[in-house]
Amino acid sequence: MSHIFLIKTALYFLAWLPLPVLHGLGACLGWCLWMTPTRPKKIAAANIALCWPDLTAAQQHALTRKSLAETGKTLFETGALWLRPGKQTLRLIKQVNGSEIVEQALAKGRGVILATPHLGAWEGAGLYCADRFDLSCLYRPPRKTGMEQFINTARSRLGGRYIAANAQGTRLLYKTLRQGRVIAMLPDQEPNAGAGLFAPFFCTPAYSMVLLARMATRDITPVIFVWCERLPWGRGYHLHFREMPDITNATSIQAAVNATNSAIEYCVRQCPEQYQWTYRRFRTRPEGEKQLY
DSSP: OOHHHHHHHHHHHHTTSOHHHHHHHHHHHHHHHHHTTOHHHHHHHHHHHHHOTTSOHHHHHHHHHHHHHHHHHHHHHHHHHHHSOHHHHHTTEEEEESTHHHHHHHHTTOOEEEEOOSBBOHHHHHHHHHHHSOEEEEEOOOSSGGGHHHHHHHHTTTSOEEEESSHHHHHHHHHHHHTTOEEEEOTTSOOOTTSEEEEEETTEEEEEEOHHHHHHHHTTOOEEEEEEEEOGGGOOEEEEEEEOHHHHTOSSHHHHHHHHHHHHHHHHHHSGGGBOTTSOTTOSOOTTOOOOO
8 A cells, every 4th residue: 555545544534623623632642752763853852952042941942842732733634625525625714814915915906925924724724825816836745646636726725727847837927927817835945955045044044046136026016925823722713914025125136045044934934833943944054064864
């Protein structure tokens, strides 16, 4: 029996459990990750120590423990966000703030860039925006190629178009913006070698994507950050929209990349335990610096 079949079966089973149960199971998984010397725990602890140096050791440990619980919730909620009927999934979003700024930009005939960091339930943010706006979203194909069609079908069930992150996909995104429509991307993934710039992220140089910065500054396109905050005890989600004009108004690509990372940092500070601290965000180091993981 293939791993792909087992993954899909587990997701279909989890999809129909109540959200409080899913988040409870996720918190239990996070506790197990915290109690054992796991790789996710090591990476999260290293990232948090680097990004939050003003916290005491006890506070850093507490944030690491909470972040692993949120990591577990991310895994267990995926089935519900991907596989329930789309409108039923949207009912899990209990509050939305700021979506009108997207509509205001579109009403002026302008394209809009939505930036969704790996914060909270980013799959929920994508589903809401696909339903609300004419959305084209850049994605990086999964390592398990047998999952790609499955994932794209789940994500696009309310109308979003998902475009692979390659040269052809990039050209299509530029065309979409020129047509005055909405595109979306995850702004905090490390790009391929030679495709990024180093910019501060929580005061530490992080190898960062330049595509969003180029798109924003080329035609003065508004950049609106979106994050989907988990509410306590599985009560649902709170979706936030916030425009970040410093990116659009930057006078150079480096300044726009710096502003992008500052915007991500702002979002993370709103619910720091819900950021994906288990991602090796500082894997690539400037020349001469030692590896961090």
